[in-house]
Amino acid sequence: MENLEISRVLEDVAALLEIQGANPFRIRAYQNAARVVESHSTPLKRMVQEETDLTELPGIGKGIAADITQLLSEGKLGTLEELAETVPLSLIELTRLPGVGAKRARKLWDELGIETIDQLEEAAAAGDVAALAGFGAKSQEKILRGIEAHRRRIGRFKLSDADQYVEPLLAHLRALPAVQRLEVAGSYRRRRETVGDIDLLAIATEPQEVVEGFTSYPDVKSVELAGDTKVTVVLRSGLQVDLRILLPESxxxxxxxxxxxxxxxxxxxxxxxxxxxxxxxxxxxxxxxxxxxxxxxxxxxxxxxxxxxxxxxxxxxxxxxxxxxxxxxxAGELPQLISLEDIRGDLQMHSTWSDGKQSIEEMLEGCVARGYEYFAMTDHSKALAMTGGLDAAKLRKQWEEIAEVQERHPEIRILRGMEVDILADGELDLEDEMLAELDVVLVSVHSRFDLPHAQQTERILEAVRHPAVNILAHPTGRLINRRDEMSFDLEEVLRCAAEHEVVVELNAHPDRLDLRDSHLIRARELGLEVVISTDAHRVDDLALMRYGVEQARRAWLTPNDVINAYPLKRLLETLSRG
Ligand SMILES: [Zn+2]
The missing domain is CATH 3.30.210.10 (DNA polymerase, thumb domain)
Structure with missing residues (x-):
């Protein structure tokens, strides 16, 4: 069982506790644990095998550590099963719809007997939800739209999640002596940001051995079809995988x-x-x-x-x-697509100065290990208080540390940067005289995603027009399968960025991939340059660069379109213009 699956079970426990009206501290503990587990880089199953004490992880107490150990050893969780006796499990899905939440899910269940999304849709379509006290026509409408959006995205896995299941499966199959060739086809191969099923193709000397090796893979939950040359299984994660065994000539x-x-x-x-x-x-x-x-x-x-x-x-x-x-x-005009080897640096990352988990020097060593020529340290500005964002005084202190680290490490250039918040009125969260002393200024929205369309557009335009700004980071604010893009006029923002020579970010974090491929195609048509950044909060995150490069390839980008594929001198020229 992978960390992501463990994290989902913990989230489920939190959701059921919330519906039940349990102690808020207990609910919070499971929610926090789910987040910690999801982002932890070492597989917990390995930690348990090695008898590492799980309570060493932040936010994991004795009780939850015992839950995780049970989950990994027995494949199920007593806490969850007990809860499921008092509250239907299907309500969990309801709580994740916009405009529902735990309290309302409880009310829908108590008063209308609704347990599933289908039943909720039916009741809302009949007007029964609007008639409930505390709901009304507006929230009924919101719920219906939420259900529609939910249906669009279920069944599709984020690419990085799919990788987590597909890569070990490929290793397992390739180790079978009968396998001669094996590849993944489908949207996974095209590196679409989300994937449905996985299509595997193989050539084998002994097809039967491969079929058996596949269906007996430990992560297989059920075998849907087992023919001589075509096998379909569903993995425990819910991902469906089809394997076809082919003749070499086809x-x-x-x-x-x-x-x-x-x-x-x-x-x-x-x-x-x-x-x-x-x-x-x-x-x-x-x-x-x-x-x-x-x-x-x-x-x-x-x-x-x-x-x-x-x-x-x-x-x-x-x-x-x-x-x-x-x-x-x-026409002989296919682009020379960018590849991971073209990347010379990373222009968005965080350190312990704000919400990153590692020091500037540790991040530097990670960048050196990747063979980079340069990187930018871009901690948050003060508006993001929960991340420990920096004000002018702290930022100056950080520059002292950057200077010391740079002194010790002449092998790579550190750029002084900041991810500056765009405040609700479009003002930047740092004084102009400080902005002028930065090598690279990123601006981004982290709050008030819900401003009215025109106001949101104006807010972002205002920031893009600021003469100190180099990069508009994660421009749409979406989180894949979790938060939709902000409502604003992206076309107008891209045009404005082109006019003011502002670079747009392709945030490579697999939850974001923002701008997405289709937007990047438009950006390129408008003559914009792009930066691919990982937004790393720890050294391991630097490896997420590949997810950005893949989407850049889908957008036809070449090394000449991507500023962090430029040599340092050209990059510095690019950042100093305007
Ligand atoms: Zn950000």
């Missing part, structure tokens, strides 16, 4: 076919038909003379052969969304 064609997207493949097939060819998951076939006759297989073994057969170069999976990639391939 492997490349199947990889192309199952990687999608549908839209890309439709266009590719049309092109093939115009040339007297047909493309399927089995290969590229030239129609037989006079029809009726069986055609001749012209390609299929390698994916690149499939593209070549229709007169195209191989196209990177991240581009296969029918956003003009086939036309660009034809």
């Amino acid at each position: 492997y490349g064609a199947a990889l192309q076919y199952f990687s999608g997207s549908k839209e890309h493949n439709v266009k590719l097939r049309k092109r093939a038909v115009a040339q007297g060819l047909s493309i399927s998951e089995y290969g590229v076939i030239r129609a037989g003379e006079g029809g009726g006759e069986r055609g001749e297989l012209v390609a299929g073994r390698e994916e690149a052969d499939v593209y070549e057969a229709v007169g195209l170069p191989w196209i990177a999976p991240e581009l296969r969304e029918d956003r003009g990639e086939i036309e660009a391939a034809l």
Whole structure:
């Protein structure tokens, strides 16, 4: 059981306690523990195996440590089962809908007997929810919209969560002697920010051995289908995985076919038909003379052969969304996509000066280990009091430490930066004379995500127009599967950023990926430059850079579009203009 699953169980306990009206301290303890476990970098199952005392983790007391140990050893939790006897488990989902929460879920259950989202939808559609005391028509409307949004996102895993399950599974399968080739296709391969099912393709000497090795994988919860060449399982996390075992002569064609997207493949097939060819998951076939006759297989073994057969170069999976990639391939104008090796530094990270977990020097060592030329230390400004954000006096103190650390480490350049809050009126949370002394100024919104559209737009525009600003960080404020984008006019903000030579961030944190791929495409069309930053709060987070690079590739970005792929000199020129 992975940390994420443990964290979900703890969240469930907190939700049930809340519905039950339990002691708020107990509720808070489970909520905090869920957060700590989710973000902890070492797998707890390993810690338990090594008999590490879990109470050493912040926020984990004896009781919750015992819960986690039980969960890992027995796969279930007594505390949760006891709670489930008094409150239906299905209410947990209800509490996570906007406009519901624990108290209201309880009320819906007590007064209308509602236990599930389906029942809630039905009651709301019939107007019964509005009639309840304390609800009203407005919150009924909000609940209905919330249910709709919920339905859109269930069943899709964040890419980083999927990785957590897919990577060990791949390692398990690749270790089977019968496996000769194995790859993941589908939206996972295209690195879409969320994925539904996982499609695995393999070539095997002994298919039966691979089928058995797959269905007996310890994380498999149920086997839905077990044929000779196709197997479908559901993992304990709820992720569905399909495995197809293929003939070598069709492997490349199947990889192309199952990687999608549908839209890309439709266009590719049309092109093939115009040339007297047909493309399927089995290969590229030239129609037989006079029809009726069986055609001749012209390609299929390698994916690149499939593209070549229709007169195209191989196209990177991240581009296969029918956003003009086939036309660009034809014209010989596919972009030289950025890759992780092109990244020379990281321009957003936090240290113990605000809410980071490690010191400036530790973060520096992490950056050196990644081979970076430079990085920016960008702690929070004072408006974010809960993060220990810095005022002018503290910021000056931090600069002294930066100078000392820089002195000890000439091998990498530290840029003095700050992630400055954009206040509700668009003012920046740091004095102008301090801003002028920073090498890099990031601005971002961390509060009042709910301002009216026009006001939110004006707030952000005001910040972007400030002459000291270099980077607009996580511009939309969304959290994938958790918080929608703020309502504001992104197009206008991008145009304003282009005019004032402000760089937009692609925040690489897997919860954010903000700006997202489609927005970045627009940013590039408008001539904007992009920075890919991890927003690291500990050294391990620096490795999240790959999630940013993947989305940048989906947005067709090249090293020339991304300022932290620039050498230091060009970067400094970029940051000092304006
Ligand atoms: Zn931030």
